[in-house]
Every structure is written in structure tokens, then in C-alpha cells.
Amino acid sequence: MKAAIMYGANDIRVEEIDKPACPEGGFILKVLAIGLCGSDIRNLTTDSRKGAYPHIYGHEIVGVIDEVSPTTTEYKLGQRIYIYPADHCMKCEECRSGHSENCENLGDYTSRQGGFADYVPVTKEQVDRDSIFVVPDGVGLERASLGEPLSSVYACQDNVDIGFGDTVVIIGAGPIGCFHAKLAKLRGAKTVIMIEINDKRLEMTKQFGVDYTINSTKVDQIAEVMKITNGKGADKVISANPSTAAQAQSIFMARKGGIIVFFGGVAKGAMTELDTNYIHYNNLWIYGHFGANSMQVQKAFELAISDEFEADKFITHTLPLSEINKGIQLTKTGEAIKVVLLPNEE
Numbered sequence: 001m002k003a004a005i006m007y008g009a010n011d012i013r014v015e016e017i018d019k020p021a022c023p024e025g026g027f028i029l030k031v032l033a034i035g036l037c038g039s040d041i042r043n044l045t046t047d048s049r050k051g052a053y054p055h056i057y058g059h060e061i062v063g064v065i066d067e068v069s070p071t072t073t074e075y076k077l078g079q080r081i082y083i084y085p086a087d088h089c090m091k092c093e094e095c096r097s098g099h100s101e102n103c104e105n106l107g108d109y110t111s112r113q114g115g116f117a118d119y120v121p122v123t124k125e126q127v128d129r130d131s132i133f134v135v136p137d138g139v140g141l142e143r144a145s146l147g148e149p150l151s152s153v154y155a156c157q158d159n160v161d162i163g164f165g166d167t168v169v170i171i172g173a174g175p176i177g178c179f180h181a182k183l184a185k186l187r188g189a190k191t192v193i194m195i196e197i198n199d200k201r202l203e204m205t206k207q208f209g210v211d212y213t214i215n216s217t218k219v220d221q222i223a224e225v226m227k228i229t230n231g232k233g234a235d236k237v238i239s240a241n242p243s244t245a246a247q248a249q250s251i252f253m254a255r256k257g258g259i260i261v262f263f264g265g266v267a268k269g270a271m272t273e274l275d276t277n278y279i280h281y282n283n284l285w286i287y288g289h290f291g292a293n294s295m296q297v298q299k300a301f302e303l304a305i306s307d308e309f310e311a312d313k314f315i316t317h318t319l320p321l322s323e324i325n326k327g328i329q330l331t332k333t334g335e336a337i338k339v340v341l342l343p344n345e346e
């Protein structure tokens with residue numbers, strides 16, 4: 001089979017390797033669509049495995065079952081499947097309390113073979129957990145692959161209860177920021193303000209219901225938000241970018257008693273200086289967000305494949321797996337919103 005194999009930072013080669021063996025109690029999925037995620041790009045372009053190569057990444061996986069272990073009873077050949085990569089054990093205290101996003105035995109998908117390949121093995125442990133969803137007939141596989149990146153966005157807005165009448169600021173118009181805008185509107189937000197440094201990206205966000213766009217390299221973003229909100233500030237501010245400066249400034253865009261979410265990760269070890277006195281006197285709530293609980297994963301998948309989500313608008317590029325390096329460039333430059341790779345389609 002063909003696979004996009006990482007040999008080191010920025011060294012990704014599409015090569016012919018052996019098809020993996022079918023795991024006992026699991027199955028082999030023929031990968032037909034796989035999203036290229038911001039975290040994949042970070043992993044592929046840095047020494048993410050500290051020299052432990054070769055490795056195959058890729059976690060936004062959709063495909064069709066190609067081989068089934070004789071002891072697998074739940075799934076059968078030919079079924080179309082979406083796999084959520086960070087499966088939960090559903091047995092630990094976190095899982096049982098409804099917070100499986102904090103599962104103590106979270107599936108470690110970066111250590112398994114990923115989906116940037118024609119075939120990917122799916123283990124018995126994955127089969128026994130909560131992470132496998134059948135894609136209904138008639139639903140495009142590309143849009144099903146959006147279930148994974150949408151899950152943490154869905155969980156975040158569910159947790160901070162973005163809803164009717166809210167004014168929401170989103171900092172960062174990457175694919176995740178675009179998902180946030182669309183979802184906030186679907187949940188009833190009255191005003192969505194998008195802040196970004198790339199004009200091309202800002203322009204693209206308008207199709208997702210963004211009411212105001214702010215280029216933070218050209219104007220004072222805090223002053224702009226205050227102007228739009230009549231000096232009050234936004235109900236909710238989501239920092240969906242890797243900048244500590246954006247995090248530091250985000251608190252000044254929220255109204256008294258408002259909520260700020262640090263959604264995007266920053267560079268490992270980077271420190272953000274926060275005006276905690278301002279947080280204190282303005283009764284601000286600051287949240288970190290990562291992952292999604294088991295039901296949020298399911299709801300996000302159902303939303304991704306529903307017509308109201310308009311998945312096709314987010315997927316700006318579909319490319320064969322052999323063009324993965326091009327996909328990385330398209331995403332990095334902001335030309336693409338979401339790139340979906342199509343293995344098995346050369």
C-alpha cells in the first residue's frame with residue numbers, strides 16, 4: 001500500500017509499504033478520506049517524535065471496512081466508518097462522571113499507525129470503546145471526516161453555552177475559527193466578530209456568518225471590539241490561535257462577567273502574561289479547552305454530516321495522498337480552509 005511516511009521534520013515521503021495485518025478482534029479500514037489537521041501539520045513539520053521515525057500520522061479518518069478479524073462481531077465488511085481518534089475507556093472516574101475528555105486511559109492515537117495511508121489497522125480496544133461511527137448511506141465521506149476537528153469546537157461551545165443573543169469574538173480564522181463562527185451562529189449568537197492577521201482568511205470567514213472582521217495588524221483590535229459592542233465587550237471570547245499575545249489581549253475584549261476560552265495551544269513552555277487584576281475586578285471567567293466528551297464527539301459527528309453545517313464550504317481542497325506536502329503548504333499559507341486527502345485515489 002501507499003503511505004505518507006514521516007522521516008523527520010518536514011521530511012514526508014509517499015512510499016510503498018506492506019499492508020498492515022488485521023488486528024485480532026479489530027478490522028482493517030481502507031482509508032477513503034482523511035482531514036489534514038493543524039496538529040498534523042505541527043507534528044509533521046517539527047521533530048515531534050524526538051527522532052523516533054519512520055512514522056505515519058493522520059487522525060481524521062474515514063473509510064470502508066476492508067478486512068475483519070474472525071472474532072469481530074460488531075462490524076462487517078463494506079461498512080463505511082468514521083473513527084474518532086482519542087477514544088475513551090468509559091470506565092475511569094472521569095469518564096463515569098461525564099468528562100471523558102479527561103479520560104485517564106485516553107487512546108493515544110499518535111503512537112498508533114495513522115491514516116495517511118491506503119489502509120489503517122483498527123484495534124480491538126478501539127472497537128470495544130466509544131470511537132467508531134457508521135457513516136449513513138448518502139453522506140459524503142469527506143464531510144464525515146470533519147467530525148473530528150468539529151468535536152472540540154462543539155464541546156467548547158456546549159461547555160460555555162454559547163447561545164441566543166450572544167456576542168462572540170473569535171481570534172484566529174483558521175479552519176477551527178471558521179467552525180467556531182458557523183457553530184456560534186447555528187446556536188443563535190447574535191453577533192460574531194472575527195479577528196485575524198490574514199486578509200484572505202478574514203474574507204473567507206464571511207460565508208460562515210461572521211458579522212464583523214478585524215485585521216489586528218491594521219487596527220487596534222480591542223478598541224474595535226469595544227466600538228462594535230457599544231463599549232460593553234463581548235459575552236464570550238475564544239482565542240483559537242497559537243499566540244500568547246492574543247491570549248493576553250483577549251481578556252480586554254470581554255464584558256464584565258464575560259467568558260474567555262484559551263482554545264488554541266501555544267508553543268510548549270511559552271508563558272502568557274495576564275493582567276489578573278483586570279480579571280479580578282471584572283469578574284472574568286477564563287477557561288482552557290481541549291478535547292470532547294463521548295457524547296459531544298457523537299453530536300459533533302451528527303452535526304458534521306447534517307446539511308445545516310454546510311461542510312462543503314469548509315473543504316476547499318481535496319487532494320490525493322501523494323500531494324500531502326502541497327496540502328500542508330495550502331493550509332499554512334491560508335489559501336485552504338480545510339484540506340482533505342484521498343488515499344486510494346491516485
Ligand SMILES: [Zn+2]
Pocket residue numbers: 037038039059060148149
Ligand atoms: Zn484533528
Ligand SMILES: [Zn+2]
Pocket residue numbers: 088089090091092093094095096100102103104105106
Ligand atoms: Zn476513561
